[in-house]
Amino acid sequence: MTVAMEPTEELRRIPMSWGDYLNHPENDGEYYGGCLVVMPTAGKKHQQIVKRLLRLVEADLPAGAEALPSLGWSPSGVRELLIPDLTVFRDESDEDFLSGVPLLVVEVLSTNRRDDLVAKVQRYAAWRAPSYWIVDPRDHQVLTLELVDGLYLETARHTGGQVVLTYGDVEVPVDLDALLA
Known part of the structure; x- marks a missing residue:
């Protein structure tokens, strides 16, 4: 399958099968909901x-x-593939992508806020990612979620200053203002 793409600054959804996605010559996006999802290149910030x-x-x-x-x-x-902005994992395979369950997935919100706040939350929970951080530069906050009985529960909503972000037993000290500068 050949897909011609015009340069765009918007999220694009291109319907295709999982097999077509795996054989797509550029394989330049995520695949979920029966579509190749191509996002604009992440900005500098x-x-x-x-x-x-x-x-x-x-x-x-x-x-x-x-x-x-x-x-x-x-x-x-x-038969879906997501690309978190940051993943913490243990994996010994030489596959190009992670197939086991990571310790932490992180998304930095940008142009596809709805996907990160709805579609990905649902998928990450169904895929059993125990911790999910959502970094929101626009609203200057970091939301931390932990998986409990198959659903994410908000564990913290940080809006500035020195904070400690956690996943599992790990604590990560963060100057939120410097992170989001």
Whole structure:
């Protein structure tokens, strides 16, 4: 299947099968809801926040864990693939994307806020990600969620200053104002 794409600043959904997605020559987006979902390139501020957060998370990684930005995640048996802005995981495979359950997924909100706040919350919960952080530069806050009985419960909503973000037993000290600067 060939898909011609015009340059755009908006989220694009291109219907296709899972097989067509896996064989798509560019494979340049996420796949869910029966569509290749192509997002605009993350802006400078978005990328800077991911980079700063990656450094903070890497300083307090659990033994045997790794943190990577933009790592695709497709749980075994699921025909969808999401690409969190940051993922903390333990994985020994050489696959191009993660198939096990990560310790933490993080999304930095930008142009696809609805997907990050609804569609991805539902999928990450169904896929059993135990912790989900939502970083919101527009509203200057970080929301932390923990999976309880298959649903995410808000554990904290931080809006500034020195905070401690947690996932599992891990505590990550963060200057929220510097992170979101």
